[in-house]
Amino acid sequence: MTGAAAGLTRLAIVGIHGHGSSHVRHAQELVRRGDALLVAVADPRPAGDGELGAEVRHFASLPELLDAVTVDVVVLCTPIHTHFALTKLAMEAGVDVLLEKPPVTSVADFAALAAVIEATGRRCQVGFQSLGSETIGVVRDRIAAGAIGTVTGVSASGAWLRTRSYWTRAAWAGKRVLNGIEVVDGVVTNPLAHAVATALCLAGAQRADQIASIDLDQYRANDIACDDTSVVRVRTVAGLPITLGLTVCAPQRSEPFITVQGSSGRIVVFYTLDLVQVFQDGSPDPVTTSHGRRPLLDDLLMLRSGASAGLLADFADTEGFTLVLDAVRRASDPVPIPAAYVDWVGDGPDAHPVVQDVGTWIARAGAEHKTFAELGAPWARTTPVPAGTPGTAAVVVPDAPHPVSA
Numbered sequence: 001m002t003g004a005a006a007g008l009t010r011l012a013i014v015g016i017h018g019h020g021s022s023h024v025r026h027a028q029e030l031v032r033r034g035d036a037l038l039v040a041v042a043d044p045r046p047a048g049d050g051e052l053g054a055e056v057r058h059f060a061s062l063p064e065l066l067d068a069v070t071v072d073v074v075v076l077c078t079p080i081h082t083h084f085a086l087t088k089l090a091m092e093a094g095v096d097v098l099l100e101k102p103p104v105t106s107v108a109d110f111a112a113l114a115a116v117i118e119a120t121g122r123r124c125q126v127g128f129q130s131l132g133s134e135t136i137g138v139v140r141d142r143i144a145a146g147a148i149g150t151v152t153g154v155s156a157s158g159a160w161l162r163t164r165s166y167w168t169r170a171a172w173a174g175k176r177v178l179n180g181i182e183v184v185d186g187v188v189t190n191p192l193a194h195a196v197a198t199a200l201c202l203a204g205a206q207r208a209d210q211i212a213s214i215d216l217d218q219y220r221a222n223d224i225a226c227d228d229t230s231v232v233r234v235r236t237v238a239g240l241p242i243t244l245g246l247t248v249c250a251p252q253r254s255e256p257f258i259t260v261q262g263s264s265g266r267i268v269v270f271y272t273l274d275l276v277q278v279f280q281d282g283s284p285d286p287v288t289t290s291h292g293r294r295p296l297l298d299d300l301l302m303l304r305s306g307a308s309a310g311l312l313a314d315f316a317d318t319e320g321f322t323l324v325l326d327a328v329r330r331a332s333d334p335v336p337i338p339a340a341y342v343d344w345v346g347d348g349p350d351a352h353p354v355v356q357d358v359g360t361w362i363a364r365a366g367a368e369h370k371t372f373a374e375l376g377a378p379w380a381r382t383t384p385v386p387a388g389t390p391g392t393a394a395v396v397v398p399d400a401p402h403p404v405s406a
Helices: 020-033 062-068 080-092 107-120 135-144 193-202 296-305 315-330 358-368
Strands: 009-014 036-042 057-059 073-076 096-099 124-126 151-159 211-220 229-236 241-247 257-262 265-270 275-280 287-290 342-345 352-355
Touching: 009 020, 009 062, 009 296, 020 036, 020 073, 020 296, 036 062, 057 062, 062 080, 073 080, 073 296, 080 096, 080 107, 096 296, 107 315, 124 296, 124 315, 135 193, 135 257, 135 265, 135 275, 151 193, 151 358, 193 241, 193 257, 193 315, 211 315, 229 315, 229 358, 241 358
Parallel strands: 009 036, 009 073, 036 057, 073 096, 096 124, 151 241
Antiparallel strands: 151 257, 211 229, 229 241, 257 265, 265 275, 275 287, 342 352
């Protein structure tokens, strides 16, 4: 090893298939740039031929890896219910962690892991990539400049589709509990979790003491235990509503977005595209700007080197998200949507359900800050949704603009 290489951060990745493969590719790019070394991976399944260099050692598990190799940073891309134990193990071994979302499965685990972070002095970045976008700062600046007047609410709209094969890809997929262990999978906590985290961030509700209440209205069209179509309504201690309307039972995938509603306009953020649109009352067209983002692993390396003052997606700033997740964990099972309101498209493992008019109900939920039940969706429960308590969460969906390039 050269002297230059000896001073580089030594990376390991746990979970290298599925989404984990994107972490492998990014780590390899860091290696090509001379910014880090990828020294090891861990996964019960080996990598494919040619996917890793001969210098990268492979282990079946993180404990085996830590026993054999010295590393500085571990990327954890493993099943949700393993996050707490693996992060604790890595940190107690003196390793910083990039932890995929959702970070943990309960507020109790959040508090316990926060204690581990404090005791070990390690850093924990959570894989909410949208929080690495420059759009976060841009929106805050627009609000501070009075571009939309007084902020009156925040909503998130997410309409994706997932096939039957998505829910059978792993034993934990679509589960609330697996073999007695809480998993808390579902549209709110996993596939569209970025919408939740980004909305909370832009609303200034990333910490528990910033959230007053959470209401949940959750349903499923698939034969699963978790929710696939939900509204979550959060209210901050300042009284600001944050409503999230989310589904993976749409007719096609559309770009999810966050709307910051104001007294004289609105700001729409397409967080997967890093686009910001500012709509001001009286102006016929929005002002659209495109922005960059910093990869979260790069951000963690910058903090380690002293090139930045803090993490873009610090574990501490996912406390509000974890309150929402914990509300989902403690809630009753999602209500099955009657078959009369669900159209199935495709066959076999590629088939996917489409909840009738779900896009309209999601748009109304965000615009009016109401749940499906309160809006009177024909497939929704008929009894009112009770107001939540701190430690629960909500979903809002804005009007449905279309992204346009800057």
